[in-house]
Amino acid sequence: MGVLQKFINQFKKPEGFFGRVAGLLMAREPEKSAWTVSLLNPAESDRALEVGFGPGRAIEILSQKITEGYIVGIEISEVMLRMARKRNKKAISKGIVDLRLTDVSNLPSFEEKFDYILSVNSIMFWEYPVHVLKNLRNHLKPNGKIAITVHPRMKRANNETAKEFGKEIDHYLREAGYSENQIHIRKMKPVPCVCVTAVNRMET
Template sequence: MEKQLKALAAQLRCPEGEDGIKLGHLMNMSNLSVILHGITNLQIQKKDNILELGYGNGELLSYILSLAEDIHYTGLEISPTMHQQAILLNKPYIDAGMANYQIYNGVNLPFIEPQFDKILTVNTLYFWKEPIKLLQNIYQALKLNGYFVITFCHKSFMQNLPFINYGFQLYEVEEVKQLFNQLPLKLVNEAYKKDKSISKTGALVEREFTSLTFEKTE
């Protein structure tokens, strides 16, 4: 059982191979309400240039692009398997210049100048190796008065999951806020939600999650 839990935790962190492809689809379905919560709080508007960290297999790109006119989407992902799947699923959008996908190392962003109106990340926080450095790089990529939305499940929920001891760093809301205290980003909205979810091990659980919206004010 321990070996299986370790394998599941590794796939959740960085989906790989055929099992990773299957898990990528499952994660979209099981986490749909969490993902949509983040997207909604991003408040996408016409002509927004959007960056998402951790796009998975890209199944929700068409929905994101439908939310406003003339928007552009860029995705960064650590998983080569998910990167390949996203390109395969969304080639027409990529060819039309509406979206692009890139691989990154989970810390360094391939952008020199502030260029994004909105930045989103959902359920990646638990795997951040260098949180402060990553947040500094996100800050640099965000335009003045742009929004960064981070969506995550609470530590009080996550800590009861059987695979959580294998590579996950858990946070409560106040702990996440403390990470941001070191950056000139202003917290402008806190949105909380609960739902019922089927966990990766097949159990029905009550899930608590939050989207925090930060604005770049200087």
């Protein structure tokens, strides 16, 4: 495996030197995280869960909105966990943010369900996305909302790539039992970013 491929693979589970570099690159692009949070528009007392929080940008943005509630993040990379804890040190000390090292396929138990669930550039690494989304739905309150964002950065990605990602995520969400799906496209560099939002209208 070449050095470039090793570096690309770090975006799945960042480790070591290349993992830290990947985390720094992700942290330099907060726009997609801010956009995703804005589509959810959480209130100050809400509960939110982020899957695959990376360097903790979206967690940081959420903590500026959810000042009286509770934010949980799960991540499989120890490198990202350390970076995110450093970035969100104050919110963690206040008990607003709780960051955990775990895999989305092995969700921990939570005391209460969440108003919002979000994931940014993570779903492409899930082995069984529909199964994961069904499990996440079990942790979402009735009428709670989920947002799944992907910013396609693979070679030759273009506007159509973003649209195709949106259609695929929309399909996964419908298969998992969500409804009122909406595909959102936002112009970003070098290609547009897509976020699909959906609602849990049924009691789980």
